[in-house]
Amino acid sequence: MRSSALDRVDALALLRELAGLSHAALLAHPEAALDEASLRALEQAAARLRAGEPLAYVLGWREFWGLRLSVGPEVLVPRPETELLVEFALDRLDAEAAADVLDLGTGSGAIAIAVAHERAHARVQAVDVSAEALRIARDNARRLLAADRPGGALRWHHGDWMRALPSEDQAFDLILSNPPYVAEGDEHLPSLRFEPRLALVGSRGADDGLGDIRELVSQAAPRLRAGAWLALEHGYDQAEGVRALLRAAGLREAHSLRDLAGIERVTAARAPD
Numbered sequence: 001m002r003s004s005a006l007d008r009v010d011a012l013a014l015l016r017e018l019a020g021l022s023h024a025a026l027l028a029h030p031e032a033a034l035d036e037a038s039l040r041a042l043e044q045a046a047a048r049l050r051a052g053e054p055l056a057y058v059l060g061w062r063e064f065w066g067l068r069l070s071v072g073p074e075v076l077v078p079r080p081e082t083e084l085l086v087e088f089a090l091d092r093l094d095a096e097a098a099a100d101v102l103d104l105g106t107g108s109g110a111i112a113i114a115v116a117h118e119r120a121h122a123r124v125q126a127v128d129v130s131a132e133a134l135r136i137a138r139d140n141a142r143r144l145l146a147a148d149r150p151g152g153a154l155r156w157h158h159g160d161w162m163r164a165l166p167s168e169d170q171a172f173d174l175i176l177s178n179p180p181y182v183a184e185g186d187e188h189l190p191s192l193r194f195e196p197r198l199a200l201v202g203s204r205g206a207d208d209g210l211g212d213i214r215e216l217v218s219q220a221a222p223r224l225r226a227g228a229w230l231a232l233e234h235g236y237d238q239a240e241g242v243r244a245l246l247r248a249a250g251l252r253e254a255h256s257l258r259d260l261a262g263i264e265r266v267t268a269a270r271a272p273d
């Protein structure tokens with residue numbers, strides 16, 4: 001049964017953000033009264049949370065890889081497990097060398113911005129089919145990345161996976177993606193109703209949730225440089241299917257990485273040398 005009480009962590013976050021009260025201030029002055037404006041803002045925010053809206057949308061931000069990303073209902077709320085994909089990328093990118101990196105389905109820009117933040121020399125490009133998502137990602141990058149990073153400003157492309165790129169010839173040293181992978185009839189979809197369906201199910205709905213991953217792998221595999229990696233996040237029961245798709249696309253060393261809950265969450269493979 002759904003409780004009308006707010007989660008304690010959410011309530012503390014609201015007090016901190018909307019009333020400017022830190023946890024320490026609450027402990028020191030539990031009797032302190034809230035002003036009218038703060039009370040109204042808190043009541044409105046609490047009503048949105050009770051209706052099931054994610055805290056990140058109510059606050060307007062979510063922290064990812066230690067970076068405060070602006071988010072709204074136009075983009076998926078970045079998840080902690082996606083940091084596994086960032087770790088995979090950083091392990092393969094030299095801190096001092098240039099490399100061409102692509103983030104497919106960038107949403108808020110979470111993956112592209114985290115990689116660009118940690119690897120100043122990487123030339124990072126990102127694609128999304130949602131123009132609203134790209135606007136949010138661009139603003140996040142402008143706010144969070146140094147204007148004079150050696151790899152240059154991030155480049156954003158609007159369109160369908162690799163077809164969004166301006167050149168058919170450019171190849172990459174690393175392609176990353178957290179694509180839509182929720183199956184059409186998945187039982188979790190109702191609880192995710194505030195997030196964009198395009199980000200969750202995509203536009204190539206399939207019973208196994210792999211519709212967009214199939215297309216993305218077939219488009220992206222030929223664009224990897226020799227020995228370059230393609231790494232994808234996917235659902236808890238899709239690792240075997242994704243490994244098979246990567247092998248069928250001619251890639252090698254297909255393997256999956258487990259998240260903190262022990263679930264195979266990211267699968268990667270590389271182009272032949």
Ligand SMILES: C[S@@+](CC[C@H](N)C(=O)[O-])C[C@H]1O[C@@H](n2cnc3c(N)ncnc32)[C@H](O)[C@@H]1O
Pocket residue numbers: 075076077078079082104105106107108109110111127128129130133159160161178179180181198199200202203212
């Ligand atoms: C699961 S979200 C991931 C967002 C972000 N990378 C993250 O990890 O938080 C998938 C993203 O793929 C985008 N997308 C869906 N179909 C696409 C397509 N055919 N081409 C490009 N992007 C697409 C969605 O708009 C959404 O932003």
